[in-house]
Amino acid sequence: MSANLTALATFSPLYQQIKAMLLASLQAGEWQPGEVIPSEFELAARYEVSQGTVRKAIDELTAQNLLIRKQGKGTFVATHHEERQQFRFLRLAPDGGQAMVLKNHFLSCKKMKAPAFITQVLKIKAGESLIEIERVQTFAGKAIVFEQIWLPSLRFKTLNLATLQAWAGPLYALYESTFATHMVRAEEKIKAVASDAMSAERLNLQLGAPILLVERVSYSYGNKPVEMRLARYETSTQHYENTLS
């Protein structure tokens, strides 16, 4: 209310506080992915603010893809099970046209001790146990993507090769369904490299053929890094797409 002094209490507008509380509820799992959250008027009553203020908080959360509005129905927690969300994290497209549906081939799923470069990224203890998944993805019978995926064993205790092979759909949807983990954001670092022996074999390329090397770190609520991937894309007939604005 006061705070005329030199910004002692780091003033933040009401709708930002509401947004923070909504985020806390999402993180705590009060509303699960795919579920409706209470209506704007209910939330306004709960937080004792006007509907317009709740609305502005929800506006920002929908802009970040954490919530999805559906007129007449309500506001829903975003989920990777949703049709529209399937391609949110896939930037690969065939040179001719639209998005591509890739076929999964899981090669392995093993426990391992986390190497240093992963512990740093995932902010876990040195030597903590990880699950390492190897996957190849094909399009029209041709291997396009080979990736290694690392997850903390603690959170993904029961994950195994059989589960993966039985799963149809995006990995992130599996994480939601089975491990109560919703991915919110990812950061990628991309390089062009000469394929090493393993990548060349998996992608049926000549040793040294140029491939895209994509390092991805995915974050759940609260900026928590949960998954790290090292992906190799074969880009002779497809490319990585990006829009700058």
Add this chain to the structure above:
Amino acid sequence: MSANLTALATFSPLYQQIKAMLLASLQAGEWQPGEVIPSEFELAARYEVSQGTVRKAIDELTAQNLLIRKQGKGTFVATHHEERQQFRFLRLAPDGGQAMVLKNHFLSCKKMKAPAFITQVLKIKAGESLIEIERVQTFAGKAIVFEQIWLPSLRFKTLNLATLQAWAGPLYALYESTFATHMVRAEEKIKAVASDAMSAERLNLQLGAPILLVERVSYSYGNKPVEMRLARYETSTQHYENTLS
């Protein structure tokens, strides 16, 4: 007002119409990049709507980086001369750390007839005249980027090598200052390829060394494609960064 029928007039909310009118003014050059636009109340009076409606229109334009709000000062037309905007279209970062400032080396600037693959992308007539620019960018003395840039001669009539070499700052700022062209958006398609003779020479690499090949098409107001680039990035000590959300 009516429109109970099966959507004859493609109803659009007031603030969308305001947004369209603001866009038209931007495109027509009524307010130049870097200038203030009229205050929300002035615009509300002009369009005979409430200030809140204008506000919502401006909200969307700022979200698209077309306008920039500055509390207490006004709302400004976005410009590539702005400090903050310098790195908007540069996704290259050194493996260690933050954004990198690259040094320009313009190699050539020549007129040429547009090949088919460019006429399609830039939507110009077959055989129309283009300007082709070749540029190398260095960081800490090392060549990092080699690119070819194509612009329609019509719009960029007076552009020449001397002008380019005298220019300090982003190309897009030059386009604004001298050619009344503001770039709004760009789309990139990225591949890993083996460097050809020309690229290898420009980047001091061995022939065949893997490089990132980035095709970029940049758009001005009204989704008008204006510039096409083919860039090669050397990514042994830096990478292309991207955030997915």
Add this chain to the structure above:
DNA sequence: CAGTGGTCTAGACCACTTC
């Protein structure tokens, strides 16, 4: 102090969904 954008409210009405 006046002018700008930023927040917040309260209420009216529209558009879409569901029963």
Add this chain to the structure above:
DNA sequence: AAGTGGTCTAGACCACTGC
């Protein structure tokens, strides 16, 4: 018809800038 999000308004007040 009732409930949801979506639009629009009018007015009050806050925060920042510059004269």
